[in-house]
Amino acid sequence: MQVEKTPLKDCLVIKPRVFEDDRGCFFESFNEQTFKKETGLNVNFIQDNQSVSKKGTLRGLHLQKGEHAQAKLVRVVKGEVMDVVVDLREGSETYGKTYSIILNEKNNHQLFVPRGFAHGFITLSEEAIFAYKCDNYYNKASEAGIIYNDKTLNIDWHLPEEQLTISAKDKELPTLAEFKNA
Template sequence: MKFIKGDLEGLWIIEPKVFGDHRGYFMESFQSEKFEAETGHKVNFVQDNESLSAKGVLRGLHFQKPPHAQGKLVRVISGAVLDVAVDIRKDSPTYGKHQSIVLTGENKTQFYIPPGFAHGFLTLEDNTLFSYKCTDFYHPESEGSLAWFDQDLGIEWGDIAPVISDKDKDAGSFASFTSPF
């Protein structure tokens, strides 16, 4: 595996070694000792989630508040997404900044997003299968979200009219946001 520091402190891009032949391929998608040695993050993933989405579905920008904050290791099994992490750590020099990355079933790249970031993604292909490992359990009372279209965040989603949930339609602005981190 190749570990690449993200643009914002704490984010990591992980490119697995893929061994392919006439039968298909094999790859190691996670190994805790390598992960900790390379990133300095000791993680304990306790929940795996998966979503299937049509092209143009936008999910996010979501986070869970402490003490149930989640770190996430995300990847695309098939299809493609524009994946976005927004720094919401109020004492961070990159507070309010974001990093975007394209994850696909072909490139098999993974993105580690630690607690203190809001996360979202836009599907770029039909039948996109998105998978993520979480460091804490889903806790509905701790949910938070930011408006995906917020101009203060400056995220370039492209020329889209996304399909979004009612919850995401009601997400708050960054200007009125008080970070719990």
């Protein structure tokens, strides 16, 4: 496993060691001991989730607040997405800053999303299977987020607005300024 730091403190790109031959490939997507050794983080993942999305589906930018905050280890099983995080940790020197990465079935990269980050992705391939581990259980009352098209974040989602499929709930999320003042 290779670990790369991102410009956002504690947000890491994880590159598993991939073994390939004429049959295909094999890689270990998670090993607690290796993860702890290589990242220096002691994260206890307790929930595994998966979504299937068609091209243009934008999910996010979501987070869980308070005692139900979640760290995530995200990856793409099939297809390709652009994954985006926003640092929303109070007092962080990178508060309100974003980071994006292309995750796909070919590069097998994973992104570690620390607690206190909003997270979302857009499906760039015809279909994508997105999988992620969480270190805390989902709690509906702790849901929060930032609107995907917040002008201060200036995220390039790589597809025109008219090609996006976004839930009604995600269209109603607050701006970064509204989130900060809530």
